[in-house]
Amino acid sequence: MSMFSLRDITKSFSGNAILKGVSLEAGDGEFIAMVGPSGCGKSTLLRIVAGLDHADAGAIRINGAEVSHLPAADRNIAMVFQSYALYPHLTAGQNIAVPLAMRNLSGSQRLPLIGRFMPGQRRICADIQRQVQAMAASLKIDHLLDRKPGQMSGGQRQRVALARAMVRNPSVFLMDEPLSNLDANLRVHARGEIVDLHRRAGVPTLYVTHDQSEALSMADRVAVMIGGNLLQLASPQAIYDDPDHIEVARFVGQPRINLLASQRDADGTVSFGNLRLTSASDTIGDPRVTLGVRPEFVRLRAEGEGALATRIERLEFLGSEVIVFTKLSAIGETVLAKISPAEARGLAAGQPIGLDMDPSHVMLFAEDGRRLAAAPLKAVLREMVHG
Numbered sequence: 001m002s003m004f005s006l007r008d009i010t011k012s013f014s015g016n017a018i019l020k021g022v023s024l025e026a027g028d029g030e031f032i033a034m035v036g037p038s039g040c041g042k043s044t045l046l047r048i049v050a051g052l053d054h055a056d057a058g059a060i061r062i063n064g065a066e067v068s069h070l071p072a073a074d075r076n077i078a079m080v081f082q083s084y085a086l087y088p089h090l091t092a093g094q095n096i097a098v099p100l101a102m103r104n105l106s107g108s109q110r111l112p113l114i115g116r117f118m119p120g121q122r123r124i125c126a127d128i129q130r131q132v133q134a135m136a137a138s139l140k141i142d143h144l145l146d147r148k149p150g151q152m153s154g155g156q157r158q159r160v161a162l163a164r165a166m167v168r169n170p171s172v173f174l175m176d177e178p179l180s181n182l183d184a185n186l187r188v189h190a191r192g193e194i195v196d197l198h199r200r201a202g203v204p205t206l207y208v209t210h211d212q213s214e215a216l217s218m219a220d221r222v223a224v225m226i227g228g229n230l231l232q233l234a235s236p237q238a239i240y241d242d243p244d245h246i247e248v249a250r251f252v253g254q255p256r257i258n259l260l261a262s263q264r265d266a267d268g269t270v271s272f273g274n275l276r277l278t279s280a281s282d283t284i285g286d287p288r289v290t291l292g293v294r295p296e297f298v299r300l301r302a303e304g305e306g307a308l309a310t311r312i313e314r315l316e317f318l319g320s321e322v323i324v325f326t327k328l329s330a331i332g333e334t335v336l337a338k339i340s341p342a343e344a345r346g347l348a349a350g351q352p353i354g355l356d357m358d359p360s361h362v363m364l365f366a367e368d369g370r371r372l373a374a375a376p377l378k379a380v381l382r383e384m385v386h387g
């Protein structure tokens, strides 16, 4: 049983706030994927948790015990880096053995020439060999144990790095973009392997990636970090269907969500083009709001029909689906629709068409990015009128 928590972690570099109070909790055996744009502070956070860097403030707990003051070696946290950081002069087997040797052998037992004459050294070394063998077998790299990193492929090196991290039964597992050096096919394969390994080891894991499909497909929960703030931590489905913040909605989803600037009148009407949503309730303060709707909930209509008049700019064929880029005639805004190849038959660039949006899937965001309450909004949208 193992769990860890971060409470209000802050960090600045030369006066620039990089982490602005990050809190999260990972339950026993939970896999949390952290996504966010480049430079948002993901690696900084992992380094702090691992003890390779120090937070300005905040607490890190493993199984309830505060570890912020402990050096990296005493935290029992394993970390895999994007670069794998294998020792180039050691074989795969020796690389995997390093953390066990550091933990189980004393300083004099580790000395190259005289270590083997120290009492107990042989027995401990034999035991380490057994653990290395077992780990290598479980990751199917036993045939590589005598090779040095320079004699292995990227995928093989990545597995050796995973083996080295897992071999000492860490309490927490941290991974910083461990697949980014692999080609596309190998990445998808390696995703499955990591998820599998994680399930067997049952160790809470914080996995950093900037690849949202990796995060959504692998994790129990996804943490979206933007500009040093953890904006949302929720299941992949909730992150996608129910973003708390406009930045989460914007970052997650391929193709991107449609975001359309709009206004709310004094009587509660939210308008967009000739799309009007009437609101009885007065829950929205600032009149400026943004409508969000994912491309799969935008429906194409014949010219002159639907809530919005648009023109097709171009079509992007992706095999099983087609992305239609349309430009709204009134304000020149681009709206994306995701449709099936069958629906796309006969469509061509330049063609004028109408658009509708599925009202139960339209989201509303306030000027500061917060998601506005869904309940009144849904009620509002049901009364959608075509102007």
Ligand SMILES: Nc1ncnc2c1ncn2[C@@H]1O[C@H](COP(=O)(O)OP(=O)(O)OP(=O)(O)O)[C@@H](O)[C@H]1O
Pocket (backbone or CB within 6 Å): 013, 014, 018, 036, 037, 038, 039, 040, 041, 042, 043, 044, 045, 210
């Ligand atoms: N030691 C340091 N000194 C000064 N600035 C730093 C240091 N380490 C990181 N930074 C800055 O902190 C910010 C966050 O960096 P970090 O490496 O955590 O980003 P990231 O989210 O991991 O990005 P990426 O997806 O590109 O890996 C960046 O602006 C970076 O330049």
Ligand SMILES: [Mg+2]
Pocket (backbone or CB within 6 Å): 042, 043, 044, 176
């Ligand atoms: Mg990074």
